[in-house]
């Protein structure tokens with residue numbers, strides 16, 4: 067199906083969508099900032115490396131490693147640079163998905179290109195910005211099925227391996243909608259508009275106003 071995400075029309079199959087108010091349209095934006103976000107998996111995607119963000123926007127949230135794309139860089143270059151700067155490692159990153167994100171507190175479009183790596187070299191190292199930590203990928207995420215209630219129930223329970231499962235309660239609120247697609251290497255695209263923060267000045271408390279996430283039709287994650 068063709069879907070209009072406000073700034074782009076995409077051919078994708080809906081995975082999830084919703085709106086705080088059924089009449090709501092995508093918020094208008096006229097500036098775009100390009101970002102990357104990179105997630106490292108072990109063999110078989112049973113574990114994922116996330117970082118606890120120690121400062122700035124998203125402080126206190128777990129996330130992939132990433133940041134702004136500098137002038138003259140491709141998103142793939144930036145994803146690798148940020149992984150090296152924030153976690154001390156390199157990886158053969160493959161493009162996995164695209165996330166468009168707006169926030170009432172910051173009227174520009176955050177366009178995030180998302181990458182995954184299935185290997186890494188170097189020593190995983192804490193940086194000024196991120197504290198890296200491995201999490202167990204829940205089996206339902208590997209199967210590509212996403213029962214949202216299960217995510218809420220299971221997200222913070224440690225497994226037999228001593229690892230916590232992916233902590234959706236401590237991540238950006240939309241990540242639970244697309245994470246299983248990242249795990250299953252199913253290319254995805256989506257948009258989320260966040261409202262005014264519930265706690266003044268704390269962007270982490272902003273509620274989801276409207277979202278749409280889908281699987282891109284007809285193209286593999288690596289091609």
Ligand SMILES: Nc1[nH]c(=O)nc2c1ncn2[C@H]1C[C@H](O)[C@@H](COP(=O)(O)OP(=O)(O)OP(=O)(O)O)O1
Nearest residue numbers: 101103122123124129132133134167176238240241
């Ligand atoms: N997984 C994610 N889900 C989400 O909804 N928004 C995310 C996200 N990861 C990052 N963002 C948003 C937060 C912020 O607006 C923007 C970039 O956040 P980052 O922490 O990646 O970059 P920084 O602002 O630290 O950039 P640098 O200073 O270049 O490192 O994208």
